[in-house]
Amino acid sequence: MISMNEEKAVGSVIDSIKQVVPNAEILIVDSSTDKTAEIATEKGAKVIKQFPPKGYGRAMELALKSASGDVVITMDCDGTYPSEDIPKLFELAEKGYDLVNTTRVLHKPKHMPLANFLANRLFALVTQVRHGIKTTDVHSGMRAYKKTLIHALEWSPGGAAFPVELLIRSVKNGYKFIEVPIDYFERLGNTTLNKLDSTVWTFKRIFCKKYYH
Ligand SMILES: Nc1nc2c(ncn2[C@@H]2O[C@H](COP(=O)(O)OP(=O)(O)O)[C@@H](O)[C@H]2O)c(=O)[nH]1
Ligand SMILES: [Mg+2]
Structure with missing residues (x-):
């Protein structure tokens, strides 16, 4: 996971992961000024501090590259994702899938604003048309x-919408690649999402050739 000021959520998120996969390495790249890192460390997570914050993409790249397992599972540190689905994702990776994506938006989740739901579906539709990838959620x-x-690919983590490029x-x-549906829960704490910036970067990452040479 990556985290920036998630002290309201981090404890319960780590507890829920430990309940499902007690032996998993839980690694967090943290850019917080609040108590997130202390809580995570106390709960047994390995915390890598990245401060001052360098943005979602650079934190996520560091987290992905620092995890020690052969399979790395990512989640937000905000209580929105279902920890109980971790084993399902792991099994699909073990079966041979290199990237197991999840989709939150087969139907509109109760806790996702309508505008975000429609934007997510649009981003995925444009990705389908442009790249022929069967997906309904490029931002999960x-x-x-x-x-x-x-470790094989070269990433461009600077700028928003890095999940789009990862996919x-x-x-x-x-x-x-495979995609499976998941539930999406109400967020604990406040989002860091800048909608305009994220939209602009989503289209850059879908269309600009320099991201996919
Ligand atoms: N380390 C780090 N984590 C970040 C940064 N920006 C966002 N995050 C974390 O990334 C995850 C996704 O961000 P979030 O605000 O939930 O965006 P949303 O899921 O699009 O609403 C959360 O766990 C955030 O705490 C950052 O600059 N550095
Ligand atoms: Mg989130």
């Missing part, structure tokens, strides 16, 4: 990645 934060994939670049490079 819950995924399983094979370690080999993470498209992986599939365009021939890695085996």
Whole structure:
């Protein structure tokens, strides 16, 4: 996970992960000024401090590259993703999928504003048309990645919407991809999402050739 000022959520998120996969390495790249890192450390997570914050993408790249398992599962540190689905993602990766994406938006989740739901569906539709990738959610934060994939490709983590690139670049490079539906819960604490910036970067990452040479 990556975290920035998630002290309201981090404790319960780590507890829920430990309940499902007690032996998993829980690693957090933290850029907080609040008590997130202390709580996470006390709960047994490995915390890598990245401060001052360098943005979602750079934190996520560091987290992905620092995890030690052959399969790395990402989630937001905000209580929105279902920890109980971790084993399902892990099993699909073990079966041979290099990237197991999840979709939150097969139906509109109760706790996702309508505008966000429609935007997510649009981003995925444009990705389908442009790249031929069967997806309905290019922004999901819950995924399983094979370690080999993470280290084989060169990423551009600067700027918003990095999950879009993680997905498209992986599939365009021939890695085996599958997507499964998940529940999406109400967020604990406040979002850091800047909608305009995220939208602009989403289209840049879908269309600009320099991201996929
Ligand atoms: N380390 C780090 N974590 C971040 C940064 N920006 C966002 N996050 C974390 O990334 C995750 C996704 O952010 P969130 O605000 O939930 O965005 P949303 O899911 O699009 O609403 C959360 O766990 C945030 O705490 C950052 O600059 N550095
Ligand atoms: Mg979130």
